[in-house]
Amino acid sequence: MTSTDALPVAGAAPAELRHKTSREQPVLGPWLRAQALNASRHAAALRDFIPGEFGDGPESPSEGHIASVNAIIRELRKRLLGRTRELDRLVRTATEHPNAENLRRVVKNKHVTLAQVREIERIWDFYLELFGQRQSRFGAWLLGCDRIAQDCYQVAYTGIGVAKSIPAPAPFNYMRTGFGPATFRRAVRLPQLSRQLNPFPLIQLPYHRLVNPWTLGAILHEVSHNLHSDLGLSRAVPLAIGRALVRAGLGIDVAKIWMRWNRETFADLSAVLLGGPAVVASLMDVVGIDPKVVSHYNEDGVHPIPYLRVPLSAEVLRRIGFEQEAERYLRAWRALYPRPSGDLPERLLTSAPKAMATVVETVCFRPFKELGDKSLSQVFRFAQKEQRITEETARRLAQGNDPGIVPERFLIGAARFAIDNRLAPAARIRENFYRDLEKR
Numbered sequence: 311m312t313s314t315d316a317l318p319v320a321g322a323a324p325a326e327l328r329h330k331t332s333r334e335q336p337v338l339g340p341w342l343r344a345q346a347l348n349a350s351r352h353a354a355a356l357r358d359f360i361p362g363e364f365g366d367g368p369e370s371p372s373e374g375h376i377a378s379v380n381a382i383i384r385e386l387r388k389r390l391l392g393r394t395r396e397l398d399r400l401v402r403t404a405t406e407h408p409n410a411e412n413l414r415r416v417v418k419n420k421h422v423t424l425a426q427v428r429e430i431e432r433i434w435d436f437y438l439e440l441f442g443q444r445q446s447r448f449g450a451w452l453l454g455c456d457r458i459a460q461d462c463y464q465v466a467y468t469g470i471g472v473a474k475s476i477p478a479p480a481p482f483n484y485m486r487t488g489f490g491p492a493t494f495r496r497a498v499r500l501p502q503l504s505r506q507l508n509p510f511p512l513i514q515l516p517y518h519r520l521v522n523p524w525t526l527g528a529i530l531h532e533v534s535h536n537l538h539s540d541l542g543l544s545r546a547v548p549l550a551i552g553r554a555l556v557r558a559g560l561g562i563d564v565a566k567i568w569m570r571w572n573r574e575t576f577a578d579l580s581a582v583l584l585g586g587p588a589v590v591a592s593l594m595d596v597v598g599i600d601p602k603v604v605s606h607y608n609e610d611g612v613h614p615i616p617y618l619r620v621p622l623s624a625e626v627l628r629r630i631g632f633e634q635e636a637e638r639y640l641r642a643w644r645a646l647y648p649r650p651s652g653d654l655p656e657r658l659l660t661s662a663p664k665a666m667a668t669v670v671e672t673v674c675f676r677p678f679k680e681l682g683d684k685s686l687s688q689v690f691r692f693a694q695k696e697q698r699i700t701e702e703t704a705r706r707l708a709q710g711n712d713p714g715i716v717p718e719r720f721l722i723g724a725a726r727f728a729i730d731n732r733l734a735p736a737a738r739i740r741e742n743f744y745r746d747l748e749k750r
C-alpha cells in the first residue's frame with residue numbers, strides 16, 4: 311500500500327500566492343483545497359496490515375487473522391475513497407463559485423468524510439494494539455492461551471457426531487487490565503469496530519490471570535461462549551432449558567429466568583466438561599466475593615446469581631464421576647456463604663436444587679441435533695482418567711519435566727493442582743506452564 315510519504319505533493323503555488331506575506335495571503339481558497347488534500351491523504355494512510363510486521367514467530371497473528379482485519383478496512387476504505395473524490399469535486403466547485411450553498415456542501419461533506427475516517431482509524435487502532443501485544447514480552451503467554459483455545463475447538467469439532475465446516479480464523483487472545491475476562495463472538499457487531507462484524511473470536515484476559523495461569527479456567531468458559539455460537543446452539547439451548555423446566559413443573563417464571571441465563575450457564579457447564587474439577591476452583595476465584603454481591607439478583611442480568619453458579623458446576627462435576635470432589639467444593643462454598651444474604655427471590659431459591667439438576671441434565675446429557683445427536687458430555691469427555699493425567703502433568707510441571715502429549719487445556723488444571731498442593735513455587739509453575747505451551 312502506498313504510504314503517505316509517497317503521496318504526490320500539491321502543485322506549485324498559484325500565481326496569486328507567490329511572494330506574498332501572511333498579510334496578503336487569501337484564506338478561503340487555500341483552506342478549501344487543504345480539506346480535499348487532507349482527506350485524500352488520510353484515506354491513503356489507512357493502509358492494510360502486512361504479514362510479518364508484528365513479528366514472524368508462532369506468537370504473531372496468523373495470516374488469516376491479518377487478512378480478516380484487512381478485509382474490513384479495505385471495504386470501509388473503498389467507501390471512504392468515494393467520499394474523498396466527492397469532496398474534491400465539491401471543493402473545486404466551491405473554489406470557482408464560493409457561494410453560500412457550495413460552501414455549505416463542502417463543510418457538510420467534510421464532516422461526513424471525517425466521521426468515516428475516524429471509524430476506520432478506530433478499527434485500525436484497535437487491531438494495532440491487539441496485534442502489537444504479540445511483540446511484547448507477553449506474546450508467548452498469549453500464544454499459550456491461543457493454543458488452549460484451539461485445543462477446545464479441536465476437541466469440539468472432532469467430537470461432534472456430524473461434519474461441520476471448520477470456522478476460521480481461530481480464537482485470538484489479548485490482554486487487558488481489570489477484574490474480569492470477556493469474549494467477543496464471531497460475526498457480532500462490536501462498538502470497538504464501529505459496529506462492524508467481528509471477524510474472529512476475541513478472548514480478553516486480565517493481566518492478573520495471565521500472571522497466575524492456574525486461574526485461567528476463564529479461557530475454557532470464554533471459549534465455550536464461542537462454541538455455543540459457532541456450533542449453532544444459540545437457539546437450541548435456551549429452548550431446551552425452558553421446555554425441560556416447564557415439564558419439571560417449575561413454572562414459566564422460573565423457566566424464563568434460566569433461559570435468560572442460558573449463555574453463561576452453558577459456558578460454566580461446558581468449561582467443567584472441558585477442564586474438570588480445577589475449573590470449579592477457578593470459578594470460585596471469580597464469584598467468591600462480598601456476600602451481598604454473591605446473592606444479588608438482577609432482573610435483567612444474563613449471569614446466574616453467583617450464589618448458584620458454584621453449586622451448578624458442582625452438579626455437573628458430580629454427574630461426570632467426581633462425587634467426592636463435588637461435595638468438597640460444596641462444603642467449601644457453604645462455609646463461605648452459609649445462607650443467601652441479598653435479595654434472592656424466594657421462588658428462585660426454593661426451586662434451585664431441582665432447577666439446577668434439570669438444567670445440567672438438559673445442557674450436558676441430552677443430545678442436540680446441532681452436535682450430531684450427541685450430548686455435550688459425549689463431545690467433551692472428562693472423567694477420573696483425564697484427572698489422573700492432569701495430576702501427573704502437574705507433577706511434571708512442578709519438576710520442570712516435559713509433560714508429553716497431554717492436551718493443552720489440561721495444563722490449566724495441572725497448574726491448579728500443582729499450586730493447591732504446593733508442588734513447586736508459583737513462579738516456577740507459571741514459567742513451566744508457558745514454556746511447555748510455547749514449545750508446541
